[in-house]
Amino acid sequence: MTDMFRDTGTEDSVVLVESEERHDELQTELRAVRAMKPPAYVPMQVRTYDGPSGQPGGSELVQHTSVNIVTEPPKDHFIWSLLCFAYSNPCCLGLAALIYSIKARDRKVVGDLEGARHYGATARQLNVTSTVLVALGLLFFIITMIVVLEGVYH
Numbered sequence: 001m002t003d004m005f006r007d008t009g010t011e012d013s014v015v016l017v018e019s020e021e022r023h024d025e026l027q028t029e030l031r032a033v034r035a036m037k038p039p040a041y042v043p044m045q046v047r048t049y050d051g052p053s054g055q056p057g058g059s060e061l062v063q064h065t066s067v068n069i070v071t072e073p074p075k076d077h078f079i080w081s082l083l084c085f086a087y088s089n090p091c092c093l094g095l096a097a098l099i100y101s102i103k104a105r106d107r108k109v110v111g112d113l114e115g116a117r118h119y120g121a122t123a124r125q126l127n128v129t130s131t132v133l134v135a136l137g138l139l140f141f142i143i144t145m146i147v148v149l150e151g152v153y154h
Helices: 078-087 090-110 113-153
Strands: 003-006 012-019 027-034
Touching: 078 090, 078 113, 090 113
Parallel strands: none
Antiparallel strands: 003 012, 012 027
């Protein structure tokens, strides 16, 4: 079965259709078919460039850009402060770090992020100082024990 199309250039098109109605002979017929018209298109409204905005004779269009910066919440270093308080409390630095960590957490809950950053930074400094002092004390203790035990056995 084959189909052939011929366009007449008018609104109507003529289609030549070959079909087999009976197996012994081939019949051909012509049918008129309405050509499909494309839909009416609405032209886009094009705005011309009037020059830089704010200039005399130019457009008064003002563009605003808003930028949302997502910052991570300030850290309160609560667990580190708790460990410094419980295990290594030289000169009460662990207790002071724990107090500042609790203040930082309270400020964060209230919504004062700047205050929370300040208290968190102070807690971090106290924790670092406490950890370094404990590490140096532990190192000094180990060295002292090695020297003492070497003197006993020699």
